[in-house]
Amino acid sequence: MNTLETLRGMIADKFEVEPEHIQPEATLETLGLDSLAVFDLIFDIESVFEIKVANDEVKIVTVADVVAMIDRLRQEQGKA
Amino acid sequence: MHRVAVTGWGLVSPWGSDPDVFQQAVLKGESAVKALSERADGPWPNRPAAWIEQFNPRDHFTAPQLSTLDRTSQFAMVASRNALQMASLDLKQINLNQCGVYVGTGMGSAGSLEATYHHFFAEQSRRLKPLTVPTAMANAAAAHIVIETQFAGPNVTFCSACASSAVAIGEAARKIRYGETTVMLAGGAEALLYPGVVHAWDALRTLAEIDSVDVSQSCKPFSKNRSGMVLGEGAAFFVLEEWDHAVTRGATILAELKGFASTSDSGHLTKPSCGGQARAMQAALRDANLQAEDIGYINAHGTGTQANDSTEAAAIQNVFGKYASQLPVSSTKAVHGHLLGGASALELLITIKTLQQGWAPPTAHLDVVDTDCALDHIVGAPRNISNLRYAMSNSFAFGGTSGVLIAAAAP
Numbered sequence: 001m002n003t004l005e006t007l008r009g010m011i012a013d014k015f016e017v018e019p020e021h022i023q024p025e026a027t028l029e030t031l032g033l034d035s036l037a038v039f040d041l042i043f044d045i046e047s048v049f050e051i052k053v054a055n056d057e058v059k060i061v062t063v064a065d066v067v068a069m070i071d072r073l074r075q076e077q078g079k080a
Numbered sequence: 081m082h083r084v085a086v087t088g089w090g091l092v093s094p095w096g097s098d099p100d101v102f103q104q105a106v107l108k109g110e111s112a113v114k115a116l117s118e119r120a121d122g123p124w125p126n127r128p129a130a131w132i133e134q135f136n137p138r139d140h141f142t143a144p145q146l147s148t149l150d151r152t153s154q155f156a157m158v159a160s161r162n163a164l165q166m167a168s169l170d171l172k173q174i175n176l177n178q179c180g181v182y183v184g185t186g187m188g189s190a191g192s193l194e195a196t197y198h199h200f201f202a203e204q205s206r207r208l209k210p211l212t213v214p215t216a217m218a219n220a221a222a223a224h225i226v227i228e229t230q231f232a233g234p235n236v237t238f239c240s241a242c243a244s245s246a247v248a249i250g251e252a253a254r255k256i257r258y259g260e261t262t263v264m265l266a267g268g269a270e271a272l273l274y275p276g277v278v279h280a281w282d283a284l285r286t287l288a289e290i291d292s293v294d295v296s297q298s299c300k301p302f303s304k305n306r307s308g309m310v311l312g313e314g315a316a317f318f319v320l321e322e323w324d325h326a327v328t329r330g331a332t333i334l335a336e337l338k339g340f341a342s343t344s345d346s347g348h349l350t351k352p353s354c355g356g357q358a359r360a361m362q363a364a365l366r367d368a369n370l371q372a373e374d375i376g377y378i379n380a381h382g383t384g385t386q387a388n389d390s391t392e393a394a395a396i397q398n399v400f401g402k403y404a405s406q407l408p409v410s411s412t413k414a415v416h417g418h419l420l421g422g423a424s425a426l427e428l429l430i431t432i433k434t435l436q437q438g439w440a441p442p443t444a445h446l447d448v449v450d451t452d453c454a455l456d457h458i459v460g461a462p463r464n465i466s467n468l469r470y471a472m473s474n475s476f477a478f479g480g481t482s483g484v485l486i487a488a489a490a491p
Contacts, residue, residue: 015144039210
């Protein structure tokens with residue numbers, strides 16, 4: 001499963017969002033995730049993708065931003 | 081000074097959230113107390129407690145909401161929603177800046193803290209959930225209620241152990257009396273039945289022994305063979321409303337919140353003082369502009385500990401003098417347990433129901449009254465009290481806070 005598919009499943013399950021709404025261009029805000037929910041999502045992302053997300057990485061706006069961040073950090077942290 | 085009407089209430093209890101069903105159970109002396117050893121979810125001490133089984137958070141909240149809702153906050157939100165619904169307030173017609181939320185809780189979000197410490201110390205995890213702090217903060221319940229209701233006036237959490245919600249409700253009423261607010265959602269919530277917390281209470285040697293014949297009878301306030309208190313959980317909330325506002329909109333007025341006082345024993349961390357309790361009752365009577373003989377029923381604090389019950393009986397005798405022998409008193413903690421920060425609110429609901437119906441609940445499991453607790457105890461069955469106009473609800477806390485509320489029957 002690619003990063004987007006995995007992330008889509010996580011967001012859909014945790015935040016009760018319809019999977020078809022979780023498109024790359026969708027913003028996390030329009031999906032109903034406030035700043036606390038984003039912290040909660042990142043916590044799960046760290047576990048699922050086995051990466052460490054630094055505090056200055058959390059300026060993510062869209063689903064595509066999250067996917068890009070995950071893929072980059074997996075590369076940088078030797079998990080890809 | 082403005083008068084304060086009670087125009088709505090809601091609760092979460094072992095008998096569910098219907099106030100009528102709850103009051104019927106209390107009137108019948110039906111006990112919700114069971115042995116914690118029945119539960120498979122923890123290393124519990126061998127003690128009785130009154131817990132809520134039929135509460136499914138998913139009936140009330142979405143999964144994202146639950147990510148920041150401790151069980152205490154869940155109880156508080158459900159009870160306050162029910163209270164608002166009962167009051168039939170049209171929030172679009174009210175100046176929300178004049179609406180506030182006052183919450184009492186003793187141990188706040190005890191379950192979330194216990195789970196976090198377990199994760200950190202027992203499981204040696206160094207990755208704690210990012211929402212731990214906002215979930216576990218002691219004022220979380222009040223914060224959730226104001227966000228949901230959009231009430232934008234005062235938002236305060238009162239933490240004075242077993243008197244927390246008496247103080248929250250009393251101070252909320254004062255906000256209305258002084259003309260600072262029009263509507264207040266006030267009450268208390270507690271969810272502290274977690275193994276570590278209960279073991280800590282057990283270590284203090286305050287918890288009742290399991291009754292050898294019937295565990296449901298383990299809490300025996302004012303009884304010669306009382307052996308301690310029984311912890312409970314739940315919530316009760318009220319809509320308090322400026323009297324003319326309630327009348328003008330045609331609200332059903334359930335009762336008037338007539339008087340309140342809070343005092344401090346200033347003596348001992350846990351040992352109650354007759355003087356502090358008596359001063360609180362006297363001050364509440366003055367606040368309500370009533371004489372001792374006007375009170376027709378007292379819902380006692382009555383925890384079932386040796387120290388509390390004899391001290392409270394002495395304080396009632398002190399304040400009411402000879403009239404104490406004719407003043408019906410009961411403690412309902414025998415059946416619903418001690419909700420700490422939620423206790424005063426739940427017991428005020430019982431007190432107001434008693435004013436409405438004229439039937440006062442008994443103190444269950446009170447077969448032989450202790451000679452140190454001589455009062456006009458209601459035992460065995462509910463008592464019909466004719467022409468009941470005013471009733472008092474007592475709450476006395478560890479830390480020395482006394483909170484006394486006086487309610488008047490609706491006209």
